[in-house]
Amino acid sequence: RGRTLSFRRVPASLDDADAYSYETDGALLVENGLIVASGTYEAVKTQAPDGVPEIDHRPHLILPGFIDTHLHFPQMQVIGSYAANLLEWLNTYTFPEECRFVETAHAQRIATHFFDEMVRHGTTTAVAYCSVHKTSADAFFAEALARNMRMVAGKVMMDRNAPQGLLDTPQMGYDETRAVIEQWHGKGRNHVAITPRFAITSTPEQMSAAGALVREFPDLHVQTHLSENRDEIDFTCSLYPDAADYTDVYARYGLLGPKTLFGHCIHLSEREMDAMSETGSIAVHCPTSNLFLGSGLFPLKKLVNREKPVRVSVATDIGGGSSYSMLRTMDEAYKIQQLQGERLNPFESFYYMTLGNAEALSLTDKIGTLEPGTDADFIVLNMAATPAMALKAEVVTSLADELFLLQTMGDDRAIAETYVAGMAAKAELTG
Ligand code: GUN
Ligand code: FE
Secondary structure, three states: OEEEEEEOOOOOOOOOHHHEEEEEEEEEEEEOOEEEEEEEHHHHHHHOOOOOOOOOOOOOEEEEOEEEEEEEHHHOOOOOOOOOOHHHHHHHHHHHHHHHHHOHHHHHHHHHHHHHHHHHOOEEEEEEEOOOOHHHHHHHHHHHHHHOOOEEEEOEEOOOOOOHHHOOOHHHHHHHHHHHHHHHOOOOOEEEEEEEOOHHHOOHHHHHHHHHHHHHOOOOEEEEEEOOOHHHHHHHHHHOOOOOOHHHHHHHOOOOOOOEEEEEOOOOOHHHHHHHHHHOOEEEEOHHHHHHOOOOOOOHHHHHHOOOOOEEEEOOOEOOEOOOOHHHHHHHHHHHHHOOOOOOOHHHHHHHHHHHHHHHOOOOOOOOOOOOOOEOOEEEEOOOOOHHHHHHHOOOOOHHHHHHHHHHHOOHHHEEEEEEOOEEEOOOOOO
16 A cells, blocks of 8 residues: 556656556456555455555655666676776676676676675666576576576677677677577576677677577567767677667677667667667667766667657666666656756656666566556655755655656665565575
């Protein structure tokens, strides 16, 4: 029981109340990990069997769990590395760190921390890159299974332009991705994503292997990086001189499509945006990372409002990103739009963190809403979680104010509770 908020579609404006349902005295009825009823407390109560235990979260706000559509599991110790730009950051800090994930014990230790941070920050589904090593994917999926969380992840495919300890081969990348799919896809709530890191670290032969996997497993998600940094774009075009542009590199190997998540997409040309739009590919906005690495300002409004709109999702991009919190992430997304003379209203922001990201993953039948029949993954938000937030909360007079306060000042402290498949989830290492 609590105030409940769930979206139906993207809000067209601040006043578009049809885009969401909000109950000031709402409730969810949960059974076997699913939401079986939602609505007003009175209506839900009539559907509840006698003796069902009630948890009262008033005055807090209940939302579908946050979804993070792009982050890197082996980069928890890369966060905050002092680099001038993407390629320096990758070569100096990120690649050496990812080499450590060849060790099972290390991968398992970081996996425990990773899922603890997800729970603490109210992120109930994440789309993660593991390292090149199958061991890292095994550790990740084993932990996701143990915690019964809906996760999407993939063993990274990379066979050039990185240290020896971080390279597979076209055949190995193919075989090990297949092995990860067979071992983990559909086990518990696990989803395997086909994950060529980006065009710079894959030979044309490996890109072909990734394309073959996409044809063999058309239902799987695909994830990679696209158009993040000018030097990255130039290097990519020099490696693939026959391609019209960066996006065309992926198109040539059959990697564009409605299940493909392209991290960043900051500097796309109109032709590339058209190609993204026509294939239903998703541009994943990673605001804290784009600011931290100085990559550029994501043209969110331009992408979604153009004649041929591009699908957009939002993500932390840990460890290029600097916060696990989707609230911190959307605060930075807001500022990035401000710098471009655009507005991102609080309803849109909360739509993106929940239903919008579920739509990007084609998983709205399972996550991103409080609709009956979907997974009981939801969070409880406290807008007065810190003294400074409580002070500001005194002058909050609307739901929009409350959401904007949560986004502007909130972080993991604002997450009063995280429910995974109907159960209150706790961080294991620190409670
Ligand atoms: N491009 C290729 N790999 C990476 C990565 O790990 N992080 C970011 N931000 N961009 C990338
Ligand atoms: Fe990334």
